[in-house]
Amino acid sequence: MKSVINTIYEAKLAELKEKVTTLGTPVRLTIVTVGDDPASKVYVRNKIRLFDELGLECNHLTLDEAGTTQTDLDTLADNADHPILFQLPLPNGLVAPDLPAAIDVDGFGSETLGQLVLGQNAILPCTVQATIDIISAHCGEFNFAGLKVAVVGRSNIVGKPLAIELINRQSTVSSFNSRSDLAAVSWAQFDVIVVATGSHGILDNSQFIEGQLIIDVGINRVDGKLVGDIKHHDGILSPAAITPVPGGVGRLTCLHVLGNAIKLVESSTK
Structure with missing residues (x-):
């Protein structure tokens, strides 16, 4: 599966590089983080x-965790004139502002x-787009119709929008x-199973069968290691059947x- 992820990544990156050369408008992004979350540091550095x-x-x-208010975040969003994102998770009950579509990266x-x-x-x-890419690579770009997909997770970030897009x-x-x-x-009835709950061990690979595509979106830290939502037992399924964590969905995200x-x-220049 790692080779599939690498192939998707390189193809998409080459496509984006080509698009950048044809744009007449500069591409800018602002990333806002609050506090000192270790995982956020990794994600931001990669972006x-x-x-x-x-x-x-x-x-x-x-922004400083102790002194940042919801008003501070809302003001940044209101004044943004180019794509912006608020790195999750946010501390102290803060929520990402509801951005207009024109800057909602x-x-x-x-x-x-x-x-x-x-x-x-x-x-x-x-x-969601990263997950769609992986399904496309496995099942064919035009073979979504009728595909039996289980989505485990109901977050506004992955589960709900993924189900709607499918x-x-x-x-x-x-x-x-x-x-x-x-x-x-009965998990064997599905062609594709996507697990995105943020809870390690909510399912394990013994519940699946060869031939299925298993996409593990979760990222959890267990005993100092990054692991997905799916617990792995040796010798149950080939590694090609399940996306790796880390280096899988997160890399494409x-x-x-x-x-x-x-x-x-591109949309702003049309």
Whole structure:
């Protein structure tokens, strides 16, 4: 599976590099972080590195955890005139502002998600797009219709928008969450299973069969190691059947932050 991820990554990156050369408008991104979350540091560093690789501007604004208020974040959003994202998680009950679609690079705002529901979206949440890329590589770009997909997780960032996008593509979608009776589900009926709950061990690879595509979106730290939501037992499934963590969905997600920023610039010039 790692080789598949690498192939998708290199092809998408080459495509984005080509787009940048044809744009007449500069691509800029502002990333806002609050506090000193270790995981956020890694994600932000990866995003900045991608922008640097293409010679694009990526501003990183770090705010103090103790002194930052919701008003501070809302003011930054109100004054933004180019793509901006608020790195999650945010501390102290702070929430990412509801950004207008024109600058919503993460695709989390109500305007962008409303367009998704109506099938009008140009921007998908980055992890959703990364998941769609992996399914396309495995099943074929035009083979979503009728595909039986289980989505485990109901977040506004992954689970809900992914289910909607799959429905838009005429897949047959079953939605589950951490309160579902997952032990009673016959997982063998699905072509694709996407697990995105943020809870390690909510499912394990012994519940799946060869031939299925298993996409593990979760990132958890267990005993000092990064692991996904799926618990692995040796000798159950070939590594080719399940996306790796780290180096799987997350790697492509960072790439789509860049891709969405470019799409927003393209839309603004039409």
